[in-house]
Amino acid sequence: MGFRWTQGLYAITDETLLPDDPTLLSACEQALQGGLALLQYRDKSADGPKRWRQAQALAALCRGYGVPLIINDDLELTCRLQQKGHRHVGLHLGQEDGALSDARKRLGEQVIIGATCHDRLDLAEQAAREGASYLAFGRFFTSSTKPGAPPADPCCLRKAARFGLPRVAIGGINGENMSVVKEAGADLIAMVSGIFGQENLKSCVERLNRRLDNRTFANDHG
Numbered sequence: 001m002g003f004r005w006t007q008g009l010y011a012i013t014d015e016t017l018l019p020d021d022p023t024l025l026s027a028c029e030q031a032l033q034g035g036l037a038l039l040q041y042r043d044k045s046a047d048g049p050k051r052w053r054q055a056q057a058l059a060a061l062c063r064g065y066g067v068p069l070i071i072n073d074d075l076e077l078t079c080r081l082q083q084k085g086h087r088h089v090g091l092h093l094g095q096e097d098g099a100l101s102d103a104r105k106r107l108g109e110q111v112i113i114g115a116t117c118h119d120r121l122d123l124a125e126q127a128a129r130e131g132a133s134y135l136a137f138g139r140f141f142t143s144s145t146k147p148g149a150p151p152a153d154p155c156c157l158r159k160a161a162r163f164g165l166p167r168v169a170i171g172g173i174n175g176e177n178m179s180v181v182k183e184a185g186a187d188l189i190a191m192v193s194g195i196f197g198q199e200n201l202k203s204c205v206e207r208l209n210r211r212l213d214n215r216t217f218a219n220d221h222g
């Protein structure tokens with residue numbers, strides 16, 4: 001199965017917006033129907049059994065849509081899914097989440113591993129050297145999901161083109177402001193509340209995709 005994941009919308013789950021299994025799975029399925037490049041499972045709780053159950057369900061769901069599932073923070077969970085045969089599962093690591101080089105050794109060369117770089121090119125350079133598959137920059141706008149994330153200027157996206165890796169923009173992005181990061185060079189647009197905080201998720205994601213593809217940012221009210 002081939003996955004084309006290097007451009008487009010990157011939806012990230014949130015345990016407050018999607019508090020139980022049916023809500024989580026139904027919302028993710030609708031978003032996948034609308035067209036995602038990547039889906040990230042982000043659950044900051046310490047409930048291991050819940051995380052394992054939900055991650056397995058999302059991995060099965062994503063496989064049906066040909067979309068990679070990225071696990072936030074948790075190398076062990078990613079390894080367990082890999083051992084279960086889920087070859088389309090990857091990992092996202094922040095600066096406090098363990099060494100990217102160790103994760104790359106454990107997971108192998110083919111697995112998608114993303115790295116948080118804030119707005120720092122030195123962190124991006126290190127992540128690229130250690131084998132990152134994509135580089136994530138942000139936060140670009142005020143984020144209700146993670147208000148304390150350090151702010152970033154969109155110009156870091158353009159400068160990061162030198163690493164030759166897909167660039168992810170994150171933080172407070174929605175249909176109204178995503179043109180700013182897209183025009184600055186973002187390949188993937190990551191959203192929590194810009195997707196999972198909305199109604200009618202399939203049509204919401206379709207609308208976001210139309211805006212991205214057609215670059216009809218200012219006039220698209222559809």
Ligand SMILES: Cc1ncc(COP(=O)(O)OP(=O)(O)O)c(N)n1
Binds near residue numbers: 093097
């Ligand atoms: C695509 C993407 N970019 C950045 C982050 C943030 O990761 P991190 O800094 O580790 O913060 P937490 O998400 O763990 O709170 C991300 N998860 N995904």
Ligand SMILES: Cc1nc(C(=O)O)sc1CCOP(=O)(O)O
Binds near residue numbers: 144150194
């Ligand atoms: C998880 C996360 N990381 C960020 C960073 O800047 O590294 S901002 C963020 C929250 C993104 O949620 P929303 O799209 O609702 O703002």
Ligand SMILES: [Mg+2]
Binds near residue numbers: 073092093094095097
């Ligand atoms: Mg993290």
